[in-house]
Amino acid sequence: MRRFRGGARFSRCEVEEAHRSSMRSLKMPSTWFIVKPDRQLGPYTNAQIKQLATSGQLKTNDLVRKADQTTTVAAGKIRGLFPENKALSTPATPETAARHVGSGQ
DSSP, X not given: OEEXXXXXXXXXXXXXXXXXXXXXXXXOOOEEEEEOSSOEEEEEEHXXXXXXXXXXXXXXXXXXXXXXXXXXXXGGGSTTTSOTTOOOOOOOOHHXXXXXXXXXX
């Protein structure tokens, strides 16, 4: 048990959980990039990349990466990005990508 100001006592487990919880709230949001053979699109926030997936602008086999990583992964491999019943689809066409870039997203 640890004693804090005011005489409050907490177990080590309670203190560690409070610390983990406070660190989660301080975590910076992830920044994502969509990687195409000839260019990189982004940056996108978690909410933006999820919206692209939901709207169909981002396909499950499009390559993405987090800003702090160099390795790309198929977007469909990212848990929670696409609805679970969504099957792997074809890559975005150049027209779709051009429309996407032109929209400023």
